[in-house]
Amino acid sequence: MKRNKIFVSGYAKLPGGITATEVYTEIAMTAVLDRVTGEIYEIECTLVTNTAREYIKKLLAGRNINDIDDMVKDIADNYFGIAKKAIIASLTNCYERYILITKSGNEDK
Template structure:
């Protein structure tokens, strides 16, 4: 059965005084997720530097939205940028949206 992919986004307010706030005021996180398992297949965010964007992407791909605590721990233990709390908040929003989609049954089984 082919993997059904869904796109989930989350937003959070950025702290004042950082470059990203001057450009966006919020951080946007976009995740391509395996609808059936919760595995993150691809990711992007509105951090400004390519290093920060790459760190974010490399940190979340392969992780699972069903285990948001493990994803949060990656950022609390390894990310020391000013947007850390906003990133975690946006990721938690994504996890909540994913669970809502699953609970509401919007992910239908593929028909053979």
């Protein structure tokens, strides 16, 4: 049975020389989305500090994954941590996964 809430994840390589690479080599972003509308119910990422994780969560939760360009711009304009590019890449990966699942009917990939 297909449910209205779906789970997607995206990954990106972290830049070297930051604290996060001592713990992780990649950043993971996970989201619970509305299958039909793309609304983001929950989202989190594997940044090291709680402040960074909460900032990204508050920036993106409640928005719509289909507004990827606006969310990427918001991150680019307001997040100045070294992992910015990895955050954008992992979010974009989540979006691409959502499109693959919902638009192509390829829900098993």
